[in-house]
Amino acid sequence: MTIFQSIFLGLLQGIAEFLPISSSGHLAVAQHLFALDDLPLVFDVMLHLATLLAVIIYYRKKLYKLICVFFCVITRRTSKIAENPDDGLCGTQKLSQMTIIAVIVATLITGVIGIFTSKFIPDLSAKYVCAGFIVTGALLIFSKIISGRISSEISGKSKGISVKQSIIIGLMQGFGTLPGISRSGSTITGALACGVDSKDAGDFSFIVSIPAIFGAFLLEAKDLGEVASSVGFMPLAAGCIAAFVSGYVALSLLIKLIKKGKLFYFSFYLIPAGISGLLFL
Numbered sequence: 001m002t003i004f005q006s007i008f009l010g011l012l013q014g015i016a017e018f019l020p021i022s023s024s025g026h027l028a029v030a031q032h033l034f035a036l037d038d039l040p041l042v043f044d045v046m047l048h049l050a051t052l053l054a055v056i057i058y059y060r061k062k063l064y065k066l067i068c069v070f071f072c073v074i075t076r077r078t079s080k081i082a083e084n085p086d087d088g089l090c091g092t093q094k095l096s097q098m099t100i101i102a103v104i105v106a107t108l109i110t111g112v113i114g115i116f117t118s119k120f121i122p123d124l125s126a127k128y129v130c131a132g133f134i135v136t137g138a139l140l141i142f143s144k145i146i147s148g149r150i151s152s153e154i155s156g157k158s159k160g161i162s163v164k165q166s167i168i169i170g171l172m173q174g175f176g177t178l179p180g181i182s183r184s185g186s187t188i189t190g191a192l193a194c195g196v197d198s199k200d201a202g203d204f205s206f207i208v209s210i211p212a213i214f215g216a217f218l219l220e221a222k223d224l225g226e227v228a229s230s231v232g233f234m235p236l237a238a239g240c241i242a243a244f245v246s247g248y249v250a251l252s253l254l255i256k257l258i259k260k261g262k263l264f265y266f267s268f269y270l271i272p273a274g275i276s277g278l279l280f281l
Helices: 003-018 023-033 041-058 060-075 093-117 126-154 163-175 183-193 198-207 209-230 233-259 263-280
Strands: none
Touching: 003 023, 003 041, 003 183, 003 233, 023 041, 023 126, 041 060, 041 198, 041 209, 041 233, 060 093, 060 198, 093 163, 093 198, 093 209, 126 183, 126 263, 163 183, 163 198, 183 198, 183 209, 183 263, 198 209, 198 233, 233 263
């Protein structure tokens, strides 16, 4: 692999990880076009780790509050974090506790599904990935249909992610482990479908991605030596830096689009791209 190819894959990963167009799917197609089908899966996971760092930095304030509340619960103390009624995930200690429980529940469900689907990911052809693009596009259109109804129904109601909602989100995130299926698109759609506010749905989708991505890394960590020998340190480092920078920019953009209810715009790219891939790949 050349440094140029690694940077290209890193940029693609960073953009596609947060925009609801499936990073793993786009990486699979790009690697197929570059004739890099023999790349170890851990290379993709390393690029995911770079975008994970972008999530941590972007949500550092919310994560700090959640960590503080978590330790306060363990030590049975009252959290002294500043309350923010506009923050539906961690604006108060109660909301923070709900979010922590929701992250744990969703992560456990995703982990079980992810272990199962990981056995099939290396065997999926580019055509399966392109079919996944079409499915993701349909999910985004569905999210547009339900988002307006959900917003009007929950207006003025208390926020937060319940256990029931976290189960649905965890199932959708597990579905998003398949190449071609966007993790962010599926989790946000699942959150909207079960009554979560659009902004909270977007924020929770990325916060819950932290343990999911880190868990995927742990599953593939045994192959780190393989990626070092087959890819090389410089291409790997260049790809990770590109993934981090492009990921942070893409995350900032997507949050704005979610607030405006324009997530479905990406379906106009995904569905034609998927159909084209099925016809020509």
